Amino acid sequence: MTSAGTPRAFKRDGRVVVVGASLAGLRAAEALRAEGFTGSLTMIGDELGEPYDRPPLSKQVLTGWVRAGGTTLPRRRGLDAEWLLGVPAGGLDLATKHVRLADGRCVPFDRVLIATGVRARxxxxxxxxxxxxxxxxxxxxxxxxxxxxxxxxxxxxxxxxxxxxxxxxxxxxxxxxxxxxxxxxxxxxxxxxxxxxxxxxxxxxxxxxxxxxxxxxxxxxxxxxxxxxxxxxxxxxxxxxxxxxxxxxxGSIRNTEWLRGSGLAAGVWGVACDTGCRALDVSGRATEDVFAAGDVARCPHPLYEDRLISLEHWANAVEQAEVAAHNMVSAEADRRPCLSIPVFWSIQFGVNIKSVGVPTFADEVVVTQGSVDDHRFVAAYGCRGRVTAAVSFDSAKWLHHYRRLIETAAPFPPRCPMPDQPADARPVPVGLPGPGLLAQGATAVVTGRTRVSAASGPCTGTGGRRAG
Amino acid sequence: MTTARTHGTLRRIFDYSARADPYPLYAELRQNPVAVHEDAGYVVSTYHEITDLLHDPRLSSDVRNLSRPMPALEEGVTTAFIKKDPPEHDRLRRMAMRHFGPPHTPGLVAGMEGDLTSTVNSLIDDFAGKERIDVVDDFACRLPVTVTCHLLGVPREDERRFHRWVNDIMNSVDYDPETDPKERLDKGVQARKDLRRHLGGLVEQRHGRPGDGLLARLANDDGPDGRMTDAEIAATAKLLLIAGHETIVNLIANGMLTLLRHPQVLRRLRHQPDLVVPLVEELLRYEPPVHIVPWRAAYSDITVADTVIPKGSQIMLMLASGNRDPNRFHDPDRFDPDRRDNQHLGFGSGIHSCFGAALARRETQIALTELVRRLDRPRLVADPPPYRPSPVLRGPVHLDVEQGGD
Missing domain, CATH: 3.50.50.60 (FAD/NAD(P)-binding domain)
Structure with a gap:
């Protein structure tokens, strides 16, 4: 059991530290409060200012339609959190349960959420x-x-x-x-x-x-x-x-350097987790008090042969944050897995591109609806004879159907006549550059076997502001 | 899957005696998510199965894909996109949407708010002092045709005629050959012809004369899909007039009825006008204007809830039943304007989801807000009120309300 005792005691006056104050961190913090967590909550973030949304930064902000400062994430509830912003985390000590900041300050926790995301390469x-x-x-x-x-x-x-x-x-x-x-x-x-x-x-x-x-x-x-x-x-x-x-x-680099030597299975591919967002240690065992969510997390998905998959998707960050928060304050029997089918969207050149499933987990692809020449179609992805993903160009309303096909491991290629089917709908090799996801192993990346000594210097409080 | 009981249940739902409260029968129907009925084909009544079907590309809205064709009211007439499949449906809907909503026309509905508010208030002015009003005849029935005419850019002096045509058409929709005079059907057929001809004339006049109304915009469109034919524009306009009429009338009347049955919510709305937004969503779930999608066609074999629906079958979707499915909505028979995660089927779902939803929402929000604000202690005269015959577009035919007094 944790230092805060029973789940009920932890929920009442435990200490949670969220490392990473962007989408996953904020949503997790809000979810913790929504779950009834009344203990202390500390948000650590390397950027100054309120958590903000990133998808518009490569779209509407660049065209000038939205101000760069205008993408602050809406708050769903008050947080009553301590915000330690502008300083990145520098280390994690699982033995003494402290997060060490880059400026030497130490923040103690009973449970910690790793949501440090990625940075641009x-x-x-x-x-x-x-x-x-x-x-x-x-x-x-x-x-x-x-x-x-x-x-x-x-x-x-x-x-x-x-x-x-x-x-x-x-x-x-x-x-x-x-x-x-x-x-x-x-x-x-x-x-x-x-x-x-x-x-x-x-x-x-x-x-x-x-x-x-x-x-x-x-x-x-x-x-x-x-x-x-x-x-x-x-x-x-x-x-x-x-x-x-x-x-x-x-592309991006996962912000995991600060976890080197922590004993967690963290490395260039992210922080390995179980389906409940609990971080794995270097031996592949799920830790009790360390959770991960968002771009930095790497979770297994049963629909994809339990391979550890990290997704830099907006919806993935939100869902993992909510699952991680729930599991942080729940007893073992009440914990739940993160099993929804990944979704992703992009807008470019006036076209709405949306995907469901994991398109990189595929060997073949077939255009099932619409017209490629018109840039308006749905393509289904298959792996060894079952549907694993679908991508739509300006046809997103159909993706619900393909999500059901993925969930039920429906046979690939889907062989049902439907209106607006291309005449020459033949599956072709997907053409992913190797080694793709299929070539990756399913085990945790075992990194950082050497443990570093505990936080350097005495820990004397955090000196942060209370806000929100 | 097929039982004598669901058979009887559907028949009872269609019987007029169930109109005031079909919901217990829907609950019975949901015992079998997919049931076969000799007249209605496959009847689907649970939320997830309805949603799956509405997003299933094997479901067709084209009557020609039914193995047992249905009698057409008019032969050789251009049909609107509601009765078409992709890619034709998508092309026509896209061309219409270019002039109706985002991304090309983002401010249209917001820009109509002033007009909507003054139209609503001038209707209320007409009965403000009266002790007894009929929310349907004195108010709801008079609103949507006016609003759609403004949207289309129909000259004001034509509006009266449009009201008459739409009324005659709506009356003929409920036509029952056993009880109704044949005249009712004939009037409807004639009104369809007249309306189409008149719209065609208006479109013709607008060629080369760009203007603000939807007719002028469609007649002079230079978008990537080209221009609709005049017959397509007339069919689209006719669709908006008819689909946007009784639905809104029902939504407003059902809304007022629901508020009068929940006086504490009515009071809240009066003091907290922002509540109207989630309230109308809950209304679309709890008392939707369209209860049933009467038919879709299976383009190929479709398996739903372990039932194979063979190609060519007729499929009936019980939207209002899906809205009360306890497997989707917590405490579904409770009217709760604070409900979260309220993805109701009030506007359908998928590619045929209601074209005019944004306008319908704003129209109803403004209508209910103003009614509640201006009526003086409104009280229901009869509960339940008398209903229209249709089990599909379900709503009160009259909603008498008393106000003022002591």
Whole structure:
């Protein structure tokens, strides 16, 4: 049992620390209070200011429709929490049950939620990343800087990486009428997430909207002028592109470094958990008092062979936060798993893209409804003869049906005549770049076997503000 | 799955004697989520099964996909998107939505609020001093056609005729050959013809003359899908007039009736006008204007709740029963305007979900807010009130209310 004794005692006056004050952290804190938790609640976040929503940062904020400061997350209830903002967590000591902040302060807990999320992967050459005009987009400060650069009317914007973020930013630039070059290592945009078939549709969509799309190319060097301003990018094939703005959209890095040596199974792939969001230790055992939620968590899903999957999806963060909060204040028998089917959306070039299931868990794909040429269709994904995911372009109202197919492990390809079925609906290989999810093992990533000593220096309170 | 009992239950639901309170019969029906009935085909009454079917791409709204075709009221007439399948349905609905809602026309309903409020209040002005009013005839019936005419951009002097046509059409919908004079049906058929011809004429006049109304916008559309034909525009306008009439009349009348049966909620609404938003949602669950989707066609074999519905079958969806399904809604027979997670079937669901939902919501919210604000101690004269014959579009035919006095 925990230091706070019975679940009822813990609920009344336990101490919960939430590390990470973004969507997952805030929703978990709200859920804890909604569950009747009246103990002390401490929110630790490396960014200053109120928790905010990130999806608009690569869309409406860049077009100028929404202010970067205007995406503060709505509060669903008062929190009565202590907020320790502006300082990242530096370590986790499970033996003495303290979170150590980067500035040396220590925060004691009975139970802790890890919701530290991810950060943007920076350009690999530091001096080139530091050039004026080179951006990443993850925080609202990032988005505001990029918006200002776009509003200044650059001669061309180069976007490095055509994942969802890169594509959305390209779309925002085109909406502003700016010339855009997108450079992608794979054969098409979105290939890593949705495979080559849908990637080709995304490529067509970009070219239709005037994007200079270069696939199968690697950006090797960012060149600046004498004043340190970005001017030109060099490609592996010897080509170049002149631009004033470069956006590095090469995915993310999970914020798990602070957990090194904690004894948790945490590493570059995230924090391994059980289905109830309890973190696993390096031996693969579920811990009693450490939970994880959101982008940083890596949970098994029974529909996907119990593989540990980490999803950087908005709805995933919300659901895991609610499950983690519930389980933190519940007795073993009342705990529940996080089993809903993942969903994801993106808006780019006027098209609403939505997915249900895990498209990377697939070997084949088939267009089941609508027309690829019109950029309006549903595609079903299958793995070894059963439906595992579906992706829609401007046809999201059908996804409920595909979610049911996924939940019931319906046979793939679905073989039912329906109105608006393409005449040549044949399954084709999904075309995911390997090694994909199917190649990954199902075990926890065993990292950080060496334990570090307890927090450096004496712990003398936190000195935070009480707010909310 | 098929039992004599569900058979009898459906028959009793359709019998007029059940109109005031069909809900206990719906509960009986839900014992068998999918039941076969000789006339109605497959009758589906539980929330999750209805929702699954409304999102099932194998369900068709095109009458030609029924193995036992239904008699058509009018032959060779352009049908509106409500009776079409994708991709044709999607194309027509998209072209209409371009001028009705976001993302292309985001401010339309909000922009109508002033007009809605003054229309509602001028109707209330007419009976403000009277001791007894009929919420249906004196108020609800007079609102939607006026609002839809404004939306379409129909000239004010035509509105009277539109009211008459819509009334004649609605009267003919309930036509029962055994009890009703044939004249009722004939009037409806004639009104459909007249309405269509008149709308066609209005569309023709609007070519090359861009204006604010929906007719003018559709007649001069230059969107990515091109332009609707004049017959398609007339069919769409006719759909909005008819689908947006009795539904709203019922929603407002059911709303007032429900409030009068829950005086504590009525009092709350008077002091807390914001309550009207969740209240109307709860109303759409608790007393929806459309109780039944009378038919959809199985385009191929569909399995629902372990029942195989064969291709070509007629499927009847009991929306109002799904709204009271205890497997979806906690304490479903309680009217609770504070209910959370209220994903009711009041506007249907899926690709055919109510086109005019945003306008219907605002229209009803304003109507109920103003009625509650301005009526002086309103009291029900008869409970239950008399109902219209239809079990599909269910609502009071009159709702007499007394106000003022001592």
């Amino acid at each position: 920076p350009w690999s050459v530091e001096s080139e990343a530091a050039l004026d005009g080179v951006f990443v987009v993850r925080t609202r400060e990032h988005a505001e800087s990029l918006r200002r650069a776009l509003a200044a009317g650059p001669s061309r914007v180069l976007i490095i990486g055509a994942g969802f973020t890169g594509c959305e930013i390209a779309s925002a630039c085109r909406e502003r009428g700016l010339p855009v070059t997108v450079a992608e290592l794979a054969a098409a945009p979105l290939t890593g997430a949705l495979g080559a078939v849908i990637g080709d549709v995304a490529a067509d969509l970009q070219r239709t909207h005037g994007v200079d799309l270069r696939c199968g190319v690697e950006v090797t060097r960012l060149e600046g002028d004498a004043r340190g301003r970005f001017r030109r990018a060099h490609f592996g094939d010897g080509g170049t592109v002149d631009a004033d703005v470069a956006v590095v959209a090469l």
